[in-house]
Amino acid sequence: MTGVLEIVKYILPSLVVFATAYLVIKAFFKRDEQNRKQEFFLNNQKEITPIRLQAYERLIIFLERIHPESLIVRENAVGMSNQQLQQKLIAAIRTEFEHNLSQQVYVSADLWKEIKSAKESILQLIYSEGSQLLPSDSSLGLSKTVIESHMQIQNPQIDKTIAALKSEVSSIWN
Structure with missing residues:
Protein backbone atom coordinates (compact mmCIF):
# COMPACT_ATOMS: atom_id res chain seq x y z
CA MET A 1 0.00 0.00 0.00
CA THR A 2 2.83 2.37 0.80
CA GLY A 3 4.32 1.56 -2.60
CA VAL A 4 1.11 2.73 -4.27
CA LEU A 5 1.08 5.90 -2.19
CA GLU A 6 4.71 6.51 -3.15
CA ILE A 7 3.83 6.14 -6.85
CA VAL A 8 0.76 8.40 -6.52
CA LYS A 9 2.88 10.95 -4.66
CA TYR A 10 5.15 11.27 -7.71
CA ILE A 11 2.61 10.76 -10.50
CA LEU A 12 -0.12 13.12 -9.24
CA PRO A 13 2.06 16.27 -9.26
CA SER A 14 3.39 15.24 -12.68
CA LEU A 15 -0.16 14.90 -14.01
CA VAL A 16 -1.11 18.29 -12.59
CA VAL A 17 1.96 19.89 -14.20
CA PHE A 18 1.23 18.10 -17.51
CA ALA A 19 -2.46 19.18 -17.51
CA THR A 20 -1.51 22.77 -16.69
CA ALA A 21 1.14 22.84 -19.42
CA TYR A 22 -1.31 21.27 -21.89
CA LEU A 23 -4.02 23.85 -21.16
CA VAL A 24 -1.57 26.77 -21.33
CA ILE A 25 -0.12 25.58 -24.65
CA LYS A 26 -3.59 24.91 -26.07
CA ALA A 27 -4.74 28.44 -25.10
CA PHE A 28 -1.57 29.89 -26.61
CA PHE A 29 -2.11 28.12 -29.93
CA LYS A 30 -5.78 29.06 -30.02
CA ARG A 31 -4.97 32.74 -29.40
CA ASP A 32 -2.19 32.57 -32.02
CA GLU A 33 -4.61 31.10 -34.57
CA GLN A 34 -7.17 33.83 -33.81
CA ASN A 35 -4.46 36.47 -34.25
CA ARG A 36 -3.44 34.97 -37.60
CA LYS A 37 -7.06 34.87 -38.77
CA GLN A 38 -7.60 38.47 -37.72
CA GLU A 39 -4.38 39.56 -39.43
CA PHE A 40 -5.41 37.71 -42.60
CA PHE A 41 -8.84 39.34 -42.47
CA ILE A 51 -11.86 47.17 -55.11
CA ARG A 52 -15.35 47.20 -53.60
CA LEU A 53 -15.36 50.99 -53.56
CA GLN A 54 -14.37 51.01 -57.22
CA ALA A 55 -17.27 48.65 -57.92
CA TYR A 56 -19.68 50.99 -56.16
CA GLU A 57 -18.25 53.92 -58.13
CA ARG A 58 -18.68 52.05 -61.39
CA LEU A 59 -22.27 51.15 -60.52
CA ILE A 60 -23.09 54.77 -59.66
CA ILE A 61 -21.63 55.80 -62.99
CA PHE A 62 -23.68 53.08 -64.70
CA LEU A 63 -26.89 54.30 -63.06
CA GLU A 64 -26.13 57.90 -63.93
CA ARG A 65 -25.32 56.95 -67.52
CA ILE A 66 -28.61 55.10 -68.00
CA HIS A 67 -30.62 57.89 -66.39
CA PRO A 68 -33.02 58.96 -69.17
CA GLU A 69 -31.88 62.58 -69.31
CA SER A 70 -28.17 61.85 -69.60
CA LEU A 71 -28.77 58.84 -71.84
CA ILE A 72 -30.87 60.80 -74.33
CA VAL A 73 -28.53 63.78 -74.39
CA ARG A 74 -25.59 61.45 -75.04
CA GLU A 75 -27.23 59.19 -77.64
CA ASN A 76 -29.60 61.44 -79.59
CA ILE A 93 -28.24 50.48 -71.74
CA ARG A 94 -27.49 46.83 -72.50
CA THR A 95 -23.87 47.59 -73.38
CA GLU A 96 -23.39 49.60 -70.18
CA PHE A 97 -24.97 46.81 -68.15
CA GLU A 98 -22.87 44.09 -69.75
CA HIS A 99 -19.77 46.18 -69.18
CA ASN A 100 -20.55 46.28 -65.44
CA LEU A 101 -21.75 42.71 -64.90
CA SER A 102 -18.65 41.71 -62.97
CA GLN A 103 -19.36 44.35 -60.32
CA GLN A 104 -22.09 42.14 -58.85
CA VAL A 105 -19.35 40.16 -57.10
CA TYR A 106 -18.63 43.13 -54.83
CA VAL A 107 -22.16 44.22 -53.89
CA SER A 108 -24.93 42.54 -51.96
CA ALA A 109 -27.45 40.36 -53.77
CA ASP A 110 -30.26 42.75 -52.82
CA LEU A 111 -28.43 45.73 -54.28
CA TRP A 112 -27.70 43.83 -57.48
CA LYS A 113 -31.42 43.04 -57.80
CA GLU A 114 -32.14 46.75 -57.36
CA ILE A 115 -29.64 47.62 -60.09
CA LYS A 116 -31.18 45.12 -62.48
CA SER A 117 -34.62 46.44 -61.61
CA ALA A 118 -33.51 50.02 -62.32
CA LYS A 119 -32.15 48.95 -65.69
CA GLU A 120 -35.35 47.09 -66.52
CA SER A 121 -37.53 50.04 -65.48
CA ILE A 122 -35.64 52.36 -67.85
CA LEU A 123 -35.87 49.82 -70.67
CA GLN A 124 -39.58 49.41 -70.02
CA LEU A 125 -40.06 53.17 -70.07
CA ILE A 126 -38.28 53.44 -73.42
CA TYR A 127 -40.26 50.54 -74.88
CA SER A 128 -43.62 51.85 -73.69
CA GLU A 129 -43.02 55.42 -74.84
CA GLY A 130 -41.55 54.27 -78.15
CA SER A 131 -44.56 52.08 -78.89
CA GLN A 132 -46.89 55.09 -78.65
CA LEU A 133 -45.06 57.08 -81.32
CA LEU A 134 -44.64 56.65 -85.04
CA PRO A 135 -41.29 54.97 -85.71
CA SER A 136 -40.44 57.33 -88.57
CA ASP A 137 -41.04 60.59 -86.69
CA SER A 138 -38.19 62.71 -85.40
CA SER A 139 -36.33 61.41 -82.35
CA LEU A 140 -37.25 64.58 -80.49
CA GLY A 141 -40.71 63.12 -79.84
CA LEU A 142 -39.29 60.05 -78.13
CA SER A 143 -36.76 62.15 -76.24
CA LYS A 144 -39.45 64.45 -74.95
CA THR A 145 -41.93 61.75 -73.94
CA VAL A 146 -39.32 59.58 -72.20
CA ILE A 147 -37.98 62.48 -70.16
CA GLU A 148 -41.46 63.78 -69.29
CA SER A 149 -42.71 60.33 -68.31
CA HIS A 150 -39.67 59.74 -66.16
CA MET A 151 -40.12 63.09 -64.44
CA GLN A 152 -43.75 62.24 -63.64
CA ILE A 153 -42.83 59.02 -61.85
CA GLN A 154 -42.85 59.51 -58.09
CA ASN A 155 -39.59 58.15 -56.64
CA PRO A 156 -38.35 56.33 -59.78
CA GLN A 157 -36.57 53.01 -59.40
CA ILE A 158 -33.27 54.43 -60.56
CA ASP A 159 -33.33 57.04 -57.75
CA LYS A 160 -34.19 54.36 -55.19
CA THR A 161 -31.31 52.25 -56.47
CA ILE A 162 -28.84 55.13 -56.22
CA ALA A 163 -30.00 55.73 -52.64
CA ALA A 164 -29.63 52.00 -51.82
CA LEU A 165 -26.15 51.98 -53.33
CA LYS A 166 -25.09 55.00 -51.28
CA SER A 167 -26.56 53.39 -48.18
CA GLU A 168 -24.59 50.21 -48.74
CA VAL A 169 -21.38 52.17 -49.25
CA SER A 170 -21.95 54.08 -46.02
CA SER A 171 -22.53 50.77 -44.20
CA ILE A 172 -18.99 49.73 -45.12
CA TRP A 173 -17.64 52.57 -43.01
CA ASN A 174 -19.86 51.87 -40.00
Missing part, protein backbone atom coordinates in the same frame (compact mmCIF):
# COMPACT_ATOMS: atom_id res chain seq x y z
CA LEU A 42 -7.34 42.82 -42.02
CA ASN A 43 -4.86 42.32 -44.85
CA ASN A 44 -7.64 40.99 -47.02
CA GLN A 45 -9.82 43.99 -46.16
CA LYS A 46 -6.99 46.35 -47.14
CA GLU A 47 -7.02 44.82 -50.61
CA ILE A 48 -10.75 44.24 -51.05
CA THR A 49 -12.11 47.53 -49.73
CA PRO A 50 -10.62 49.67 -52.52
CA ALA A 77 -28.30 62.82 -82.88
CA VAL A 78 -29.78 65.17 -85.44
CA GLY A 79 -31.81 63.42 -88.10
CA MET A 80 -32.55 60.26 -86.12
CA SER A 81 -36.01 58.72 -86.13
CA ASN A 82 -37.90 57.55 -83.03
CA GLN A 83 -37.13 53.95 -83.89
CA GLN A 84 -33.42 54.61 -84.42
CA LEU A 85 -33.17 56.47 -81.13
CA GLN A 86 -35.12 53.77 -79.30
CA GLN A 87 -32.78 51.08 -80.65
CA LYS A 88 -29.72 53.15 -79.80
CA LEU A 89 -30.94 53.83 -76.25
CA ILE A 90 -31.69 50.16 -75.63
CA ALA A 91 -28.34 49.09 -77.06
CA ALA A 92 -26.53 51.67 -74.92
